[in-house]
Amino acid sequence: MIQRFHGRDLFNGKGGSTLKVAVVGSTGYGSADLIRILESHPYATIGALITSSRAEEPLGRVFPHLSHLGYSLEEMNIERLSQEVEAVFFAAPPGVSSRWVPELVKQGLLCIDLAGDFRLDSDAYRDWYGREPAEEEWLEKAVYGLSEWVPHRIAEADLIANPGCYPTAGLLLLLPLLKAKAVDEGPLFIDAKSGVSGAGRGLKLTSLFCEVNENLFPYKVGLHQHTPEIERYASQEAGRRIRVSFTPQIVPMNRGILVTIYAAAAKGWNNQQLYDLLADTYRDAPFIRVRPTGDWPRTKQVQGSNFCDISLRRDDRTGAVVGMVTIDNLMKGAAGQAVQNLNLRMGWPETAGLKMGPQYP
Numbered sequence: 001m002i003q004r005f006h007g008r009d010l011f012n013g014k015g016g017s018t019l020k021v022a023v024v025g026s027t028g029y030g031s032a033d034l035i036r037i038l039e040s041h042p043y044a045t046i047g048a049l050i051t052s053s054r055a056e057e058p059l060g061r062v063f064p065h066l067s068h069l070g071y072s073l074e075e076m077n078i079e080r081l082s083q084e085v086e087a088v089f090f091a092a093p094p095g096v097s098s099r100w101v102p103e104l105v106k107q108g109l110l111c112i113d114l115a116g117d118f119r120l121d122s123d124a125y126r127d128w129y130g131r132e133p134a135e136e137e138w139l140e141k142a143v144y145g146l147s148e149w150v151p152h153r154i155a156e157a158d159l160i161a162n163p164g165c166y167p168t169a170g171l172l173l174l175l176p177l178l179k180a181k182a183v184d185e186g187p188l189f190i191d192a193k194s195g196v197s198g199a200g201r202g203l204k205l206t207s208l209f210c211e212v213n214e215n216l217f218p219y220k221v222g223l224h225q226h227t228p229e230i231e232r233y234a235s236q237e238a239g240r241r242i243r244v245s246f247t248p249q250i251v252p253m254n255r256g257i258l259v260t261i262y263a264a265a266a267k268g269w270n271n272q273q274l275y276d277l278l279a280d281t282y283r284d285a286p287f288i289r290v291r292p293t294g295d296w297p298r299t300k301q302v303q304g305s306n307f308c309d310i311s312l313r314r315d316d317r318t319g320a321v322v323g324m325v326t327i328d329n330l331m332k333g334a335a336g337q338a339v340q341n342l343n344l345r346m347g348w349p350e351t352a353g354l355k356m357g358p359q360y361p
């Protein structure tokens with residue numbers, strides 16, 4: 001199956017009948033899930049696993065659970081990469097993708113970035129990430145890859161900025177409400193809880209067993225770098241400036257995000273109408289499961305899958321809308337959505353490689 005976009009053949013034969021892809025940041029958690037997904041993808045195969053720290057080591061030494069795969073890690077070499085693969089996933093910290101993406105895209109490779117380098121405008125990136133942004137030209141070129149909202153734009157993109165984990169969950173609930181003007185203007189309150197893998201595989205004090213076990217704690221309250229990302233894309237959809245008050249917290253789980261959003265219902269919207277709005281919006285979205293009011297989502301019900309479960313209730317006593325969303329931070333929040341975006345870009349079925357159900361219990 002060969003897909004052509006912009007008159008350019010992305011499937012140029014490097015992988016035979018499949019698209020060859022590379023993963024950058026191969027020793028991290030995001031990469032582990034990318035590799036897991038890609039190994040059973042019907043149209044994509046792994047062409048290179050790029051590392052900045054463990055070149056020439058077998059994958060099985062980095063991830064023993066993947067030792068049945070025969071890959072070795074290699075260091076970045078643009079020339080070799082552009083001959084060997086057609087697409088590159090960046091699963092590395094901020095600052096890495098913006099260094100390599102321009103050259104790779106110029107060489108004709110599709111780039112999908114799991115980090116935040118291409119999600120914000122330059123001022124916001126500087127302010128919230130405390131680093132120099134990518135060049136304006138590349139920020140403009142990037143398409144924000146919230147798969148369900150802009151599939152046609154993703155299908156044409158050469159550079160896809162995969163959304164952050166919290167923004168994915170928050171926006172999938174907020175955007176329909178804002179677009180339909182079903183909630184009032186004014187600050188929106190987002191309470192978010194994440195499993196520890198959200199912080200990556202690197203050594204961090206707040207990821208240590210003794211710190212997280214039997215514990216639950218907030219961090220970066222009002223200061224989290226996903227705040228401007230949520231505000232930017234919520235404002236675009238609402239057609240007005242949206243402000244969010246965002247409180248992330250760590251819970252003692254490996255995976256999973258539960259986001260709770262509090263807003264005031266706009267006049268005239270009852271519970272059934274709000275539910276219908278979500279159900280209609282996501283009627284054809286294979287990964288979004290809108291649950292009836294009262295059937296609140298739980299993180300375990302999406303664990304290991306690309307599903308996003310959503311539910312809400314309009315509290316008639318207060319007029320507040322309480323909405324809840326769960327995703328697996330490493331799947332719909334990172335690697336899963338990145339592959340969903342690859343599928344959209346290539347014109348493949350959106351669920352290709354992503355049909356695994358949640359792992360339960």
Ligand SMILES: NC(=O)C1=CN([C@@H]2O[C@H](COP(=O)(O)OP(=O)(O)OC[C@H]3O[C@@H](n4cnc5c(N)ncnc54)[C@H](OP(=O)(O)O)[C@@H]3O)[C@@H](O)[C@H]2O)C=CC1
Pocket residue numbers: 024025026027028029030031050051052053054090091092093094096114115116163164165197198199200201202329330333334
């Ligand atoms: N964890 C999550 O739930 C989510 C993560 N993200 C984002 O995805 C990206 C990857 O996250 P995750 O896999 O969790 O992170 P990890 O910390 O687990 O892995 C990141 C990998 O990046 C590479 N790396 C680290 N420092 C550098 C450097 N200075 N230069 C080049 N490469 C470096 C390392 O791989 P190597 O040594 O092989 O180069 C490292 O293992 C991050 O930007 C993260 O913010 C987005 C959504 C959710």
Ligand SMILES: CC(=O)N[C@@H](CCC(=O)OP(=O)(O)O)C(=O)O
Pocket residue numbers: 094114115116163164165194195196197198199200225226248250
């Ligand atoms: C639990 C936890 O620590 N989560 C991370 C998620 C960060 C992330 O994914 O960062 P970018 O989207 O900015 O790349 C955090 O809150 O910083």
